[in-house]
Amino acid sequence: MKLITDTDFAIDCDIQAPCFQHLTPDEMELIRGSKTQVLFRKGENLTKQGAFTSYVLFVTDGLVKQFIEGDGTRNFNFKIIKEGEFIGLSSVFTDKTFQYSSVALSDTRAFLIEKEVLSSLIQTNGMFGFNFMKRFCNHQESFFNTIQSVVYKQMNGRLADVLLYLNDFNTEKNKLFTLLSRKDIADFAGLSTESTVKILKSLEKDCVIKLEEKNILILNQDLLQKISKNG
Amino acid sequence: MKLITDTDFAIDCDIQAPCFQHLTPDEMELIRGSKTQVLFRKGENLTKQGAFTSYVLFVTDGLVKQFIEGDGTRNFNFKIIKEGEFIGLSSVFTDKTFQYSSVALSDTRAFLIEKEVLSSLIQTNGMFGFNFMKRFCNHQESFFNTIQSVVYKQMNGRLADVLLYLNDFNTEKNKLFTLLSRKDIADFAGLSTESTVKILKSLEKDCVIKLEEKNILILNQDLLQKISKNG
């Protein structure tokens, strides 16, 4: 965890983020004064489940996985965070401790904003507050899909869902799949690593996907969506 | 669905609800003007998954189950709502349609508030907005527990979790368990009805619970909590 001294870069970032648009210059200055930018190395924790929350993170570069820690051997991965997204929003309103852990999948830049500052801005600037909450809601929406997948579907459908979800983050710039282990993918689907490997291989045999080293290419998106529905 | 004309009662309710404390008299009048009170009979839908959201509900009396609709034969019940709680808060910020269904377990009184009114209040009255958001967050918090239970635990642990959760609503006035079928309980735990019945019977044999008609008495809360942990 290394501090970045280049404040120009940091200031650029917060000005560009759409959620900061409704702030007055004074309010913007308040944010600037209370934030610090941090570089998280691949594998480092941005949040730790159970730890006290004193700040909110805003990711400006990199990829992060969010997960619920289980009994030690198992985690449940529920979200990938990319640049332009917040981590730990609920701490502003209610949480004393983080409900989940977050780990950088690649070197990740984020700035940390004291939650008291955000809290007071939300209360004094209703427009900012409303947009901030909008963001928070969007975060939560995906939980319904996650629960649907985990509760109703079985192995193939769940893994299909996960592949489709992860594929959206698999760009030229950031090849998400190459950053994830088989266990990571299994933890997204709530399956054992072995089952995950077996299904991946079987999907490859059926020409739905192509496994090249760690990267995964989706060859037949339609079929994968069908598997997601019927699973 | 029958309109209640007794507005005095309705006005009493909104004044008493703690979340309406930070409103000015004018703002309160805005709420009064935009709301209508409705009586939902047992079994009626308060919200229907997929339907357009035009209002938020505030329950003043009765018990409601919230659930995600599955493939037709299966639902996943994730929450019980009692008096003093909102339904459909996220629609104020983002949702065009309801993400879940809600059905009255007993005759339920609720008032409906146009979401545009709440939306503008949140933006003009930051304090109200902040408290409103706090409420919304508390609603969402339980999702982490739900996911934990569903993903990590097996039958006994999941059912134990569900019994402990439901038991908190099982008061003298409102005997929740008598309003729930075995399938309802199964849908909370994400189990088949048959498995649920078998575990209930086995818990009764071990003197952890007592089944009297539809009501369920928890005899050994500590043991149930242990089962929840180890399951």
Added chain:
DNA sequence: ATATAAAATTGAGATTACTCAACTATTTTG
């Protein structure tokens, strides 16, 4: 009150997905 429908219960068998063990491939470290 009786007939009918719905819900609860029970057991047997089938299915799903996991665990374990062995092995191979890849990555990391001295």
Added chain:
DNA sequence: CAAAATAGTTGAGTAATCTCAATTTTATAT
């Protein structure tokens, strides 16, 4: 670069949970 550690793969056996069918109980309607 070699050795060790980690990650990925595969198959066989096992455990968990579901499905189905039969039966009993409870609720509803005529």
